[in-house]
Amino acid sequence: MSADAVTMEKIVSLCKRRGFIFQSSEIYGGLASTYDYGHYGVLLKSNVKAEWWRANVQQRDDMVALDAAILMHPRTWEASGHLEGFTDPLVQCLGKCKRRWRLDHLEEAAQAEGRETTGLKCPECGGDLSEPRNFNLMFQTNMGPVQDEGSTIYLRPETAQGIFVNFKNVMQFARKKPPFGIAQVGKAFRNEITPGNFIFRTREFEQMEIEFFVPPDQAPEWHERWMADRMRWYTDLGLRPDHLQLRAHGEDELSHYSSATSDIEYLFPMGWSELEGIANRGDFDLSRHAEYAHEKMDYVEPGTGERYVPHVIEPSAGADRGTLAFMVDAYDEEEVEGRERVLLRLHPRLAPVKVAVLPLVNKDGQPERAQEVYENLRGRMPAEFDTGGSIGKRYRRQDEIGTPWGVTVDHQTMEDGTVTLRDRDTLDQSRIAIDELGEELERRLAAPWVSPKVGA
Numbered sequence: 168m169s170a171d172a173v174t175m176e177k178i179v180s181l182c183k184r185r186g187f188i189f190q191s192s193e194i195y196g197g198l199a200s201t202y203d204y205g206h207y208g209v210l211l212k213s214n215v216k217a218e219w220w221r222a223n224v225q226q227r228d229d230m231v232a233l234d235a236a237i238l239m240h241p242r243t244w245e246a247s248g249h250l251e252g253f254t255d256p257l258v259q260c261l262g263k264c265k266r267r268w269r270l271d272h273l274e275e276a277a278q279a280e281g282r283e284t285t286g287l288k289c290p291e292c293g294g295d296l297s298e299p300r301n302f303n304l305m306f307q308t309n310m311g312p313v314q315d316e317g318s319t320i321y322l323r324p325e326t327a328q329g330i331f332v333n334f335k336n337v338m339q340f341a342r343k344k345p346p347f348g349i350a351q352v353g354k355a356f357r358n359e360i361t362p363g364n365f366i367f368r369t370r371e372f373e374q375m376e377i378e379f380f381v382p383p384d385q386a387p388e389w390h391e392r393w394m395a396d397r398m399r400w401y402t403d404l405g406l407r408p409d410h411l412q413l414r415a416h417g418e419d420e421l422s423h424y425s426s427a428t429s430d431i432e433y434l435f436p437m438g439w440s441e442l443e444g445i446a447n448r449g450d451f452d453l454s455r456h457a458e459y460a461h462e463k464m465d466y467v468e469p470g471t472g473e474r475y476v477p478h479v480i481e482p483s484a485g486a487d488r489g490t491l492a493f494m495v496d497a498y499d500e501e502e503v504e505g506r507e508r509v510l511l512r513l514h515p516r517l518a519p520v521k522v523a524v525l526p527l528v529n530k531d532g533q534p535e536r537a538q539e540v541y542e543n544l545r546g547r548m549p550a551e552f553d554t555g556g557s558i559g560k561r562y563r564r565q566d567e568i569g570t571p572w573g574v575t576v577d578h579q580t581m582e583d584g585t586v587t588l589r590d591r592d593t594l595d596q597s598r599i600a601i602d603e604l605g606e607e608l609e610r611r612l613a614a615p616w617v618s619p620k621v622g623a
């Protein structure tokens with residue numbers, strides 16, 4: 168298939184057809200740009216997060232984990248600058264449609280098409296646009312029974328601040344010294360003006376964030392190291408290198424806290440878009456919390472007494488956006504024996520189900536034998552047992568959810584205890600003894616993997 172055959176519509180349709188992701192509150196007509204994950208979606212996103220924990224915590228000595236609360240003291244958002252500066256420029260159509268737009272997005276689109284960025288009109292109905300106003304993206308709610316100004320709190324717009332406010336706690340208990348990092352995965356909420364592109368930009372999403380604390384003079388070097396590490400993580404998990412790029416932010420794009428940021432971008436169906444940001448936040452956050460909370464946030468070197476506020480390198484990724492990129496990259500269509508095959512060529516470690524066990528026919532003791540094989544395998548890895556429909560139909564279902572291996576119990580199995588092992592990507596079928604199956608699949612799961620779409 169040509170790489171361009173994947174569209175967002177095809178991904179959305181596959182997600183719905185196979186129960187990965189649904190529109191939220193669908194029976195009430197849906198809630199705009201809000202999605203619920205079904206069985207395979209949960210398993211896929213969990214695998215993305217598990218790989219992130221594995222690479223960034225389990226396989227490193229310089230990282231510890233944290234799970235901070237979503238609700239935080241409101242002073243947090245004064246100190247972080249979000250109350251004042253976490254805004255997007257909002258314009259509204261003054262013509263017929265009255266739609267709201269992000270001015271910076273309209274300007275980017277105009278620039279990309281070589282149009283003037285002044286005097287822009289509503290892209291929907293051509294109406295005039297209002298003057299821009301800064302719209303704060305934080306969701307507000309109230310804590311406790313009385314709704315007054317003093318009870319206003321916010322749903323966190325990033326998980327990062329939970330890490331900064333816990334810096335002292337972690338330093339005390341983790342027995343770490345800079346350079347070291349704190350890793351966290353959790354929900355974040357932003358009242359985006361223009362969410363869209365399926366789960367790419369939503370108002371509720373999950374982040375996978377690292378705040379890596381370093382001596383100030385080492386910040387540029389660690390920024391470089393993290394950019395390389397994070398790019399490698401995506402390619403190790405199968406994303407095609409020519410669909411990934413690092414893009415440094417221009418001065419005018421930098422967030423209020425950042426002295427340098429590069430985005431890892433992926434070539435989504437709608438074009439190059441941010442997958443992860445890797446920022447050099449300097450000492451902005453720790454210094455601001457020190458000021459607002461009247462707490463020292465310095466690191467003091469034991470022997471020398473040297474004291475400094477660590478600088479922070481922040482690789483900040485989206486779990487939903489990552490999941491979308493892995494699906495888009497894995498989506499493929501091909502013709503096999505005159506029929507179209509749709510499949511997800513996911514890295515086996517990301518695949519929701521690793522192996523499907525299928526009896527060739529629903530008689531002659533095959534379903535019972537297949538059930539036994541399945542019971543033995545599922546203790547070792549996520550497996551599925553399926554007896555419903557023709558064998559071709561069952562394989563098509565497994566292809567669409569990205570199951571890398573299929574095991575068929577057939578007539579010969581009943582005679583010699585071997586099964587057919589089918590490979591999702593090559594469609595190779597080999598015979599293997601049932602006794603060797605578990606070990607062989609574990610070996611394949613641990614082996615390095617390159618997407619067959621690389622170079623295709």
Ligand code: GAP
Binds near residue numbers: 325357366373
């Ligand atoms: N703490 C830094 C921070 O939050 P960000 O670039 O605003 O930086 C980091 O967000 C990542 O979170 C993005 O690269 C993206 O993957 C994800 N993300 C941000 N806003 C999102 C949204 N509205 N929907 C889905 N994912 C989002």
